Amino acid sequence: MTAEPLPRAAENGGVVLDAYLEELRLQRNLSPHTLRNYRTDLSHFIRYLDERELSLAEVSRLTYRSYLDGLKQDGVAQGSLRRRASTIKSFFRHLFQGRVLPSDPLRLASTPKTPRMLPHFLSVGEVEALIAAPDADTPGGLRDRAILEVLYGSGLRISELVTLTLGAIDWENAILRVRGKGDKERAALVGDYAYVALEDYVRQGRPQLSSEQATDALWLNRFGGGLSARAVQLSVRRYAVAAGLAKAVHPHLLRHSFATHMLEGGADIRVVQELLGHSNVATTQIYTHVTESAKRAAIDHSLDGISEQLFHRRERRRRSMLGVSGNAGGVGGAEGALDSSLAPGFFDAGGDLDDGDSDDTVLKAGAVLETAITAEVAR
Numbered sequence: 001m002t003a004e005p006l007p008r009a010a011e012n013g014g015v016v017l018d019a020y021l022e023e024l025r026l027q028r029n030l031s032p033h034t035l036r037n038y039r040t041d042l043s044h045f046i047r048y049l050d051e052r053e054l055s056l057a058e059v060s061r062l063t064y065r066s067y068l069d070g071l072k073q074d075g076v077a078q079g080s081l082r083r084r085a086s087t088i089k090s091f092f093r094h095l096f097q098g099r100v101l102p103s104d105p106l107r108l109a110s111t112p113k114t115p116r117m118l119p120h121f122l123s124v125g126e127v128e129a130l131i132a133a134p135d136a137d138t139p140g141g142l143r144d145r146a147i148l149e150v151l152y153g154s155g156l157r158i159s160e161l162v163t164l165t166l167g168a169i170d171w172e173n174a175i176l177r178v179r180g181k182g183d184k185e186r187a188a189l190v191g192d193y194a195y196v197a198l199e200d201y202v203r204q205g206r207p208q209l210s211s212e213q214a215t216d217a218l219w220l221n222r223f224g225g226g227l228s229a230r231a232v233q234l235s236v237r238r239y240a241v242a243a244g245l246a247k248a249v250h251p252h253l254l255r256h257s258f259a260t261h262m263l264e265g266g267a268d269i270r271v272v273q274e275l276l277g278h279s280n281v282a283t284t285q286i287y288t289h290v291t292e293s294a295k296r297a298a299i300d301h302s303l304d305g306i307s308e309q310l311f312h313r314r315e316r317r318r319r320s321m322l323g324v325s326g327n328a329g330g331v332g333g334a335e336g337a338l339d340s341s342l343a344p345g346f347f348d349a350g351g352d353l354d355d356g357d358s359d360d361t362v363l364k365a366g367a368v369l370e371t372a373i374t375a376e377v378a379r
Helices: 009-028 032-051 061-073 078-097 124-131 139-154 158-162 192-209 229-242 251-264 269-276 281-321 359-378
Strands: 175-179 185-189
Touching (some): 124 251, 139 229, 185 269
């Protein structure tokens, strides 16, 4: 079957786009937010084609590359560039499969690669400070503390959090029934601290926030309606400032922290994948790189300590040869950086490298230390 020539992109692009988005909504259960992003990205590309008097059938790989190059020159972030490219390619694949186009002009076109960025996360101490920030003597404070506990303790996305209902709580099994991406349901575990905070809010805080307006939304605002995602974002940011956290804190950072701390604690990656609702374990594996980076930082710190001791030892010998009295004690610059259990026999009673050891022994201690910690990283 041969497709009929298409008019210019703007003349029928809107109709084709509407049909495409409706099909995505029905077949893939995409969220309204995702569909809105698709519409924005594709509408921008269709306007680009119309400005150049091109129809959808006249699009080529050169057109596609020129469009992306223009976005890059305009300062569009690499991640956004990749998303737009993927959206456009999917759209043209749909047009070909639906026989709107005789071929897929972008079948062999490449998608811009995004450098892998390791997710940031909070330390356990920072999480504790953040959760302690709300005033638990007020209904709003009880709500906000429960929100922070659930974001961290269950690893929820903000969209999953704000759509929770009272009926989503399984008190007996300490589980939340969550609707994730693609409208897929999963069971999110509720830890002990989150359970207590959630129970306090539902029993004491929520009744004081509710109004005559009937709603089964779990999180209520001060007017008795459902709490918005924007309100949660602003609250998290405000509590981070109150807790004295210097870094930019947002709800998704608590999800990153949940995953990182779970893996650091020895949780199986498949379990963490299930708890996060990742369809592909490769998405979860990025958190293993975070924990490995932390261990590598520990190696670098320890080796820096050894280098410092070696420098000071040679400096003492040089001064001694020049007749200048040196420091008789051990060098404390690396104190605490080396663990004698990793390199037994290289340390004196005070934890420093024994002054009687040679420089080769110092270097040997460093080699033993690096081997031991590297083995731990690879384990």
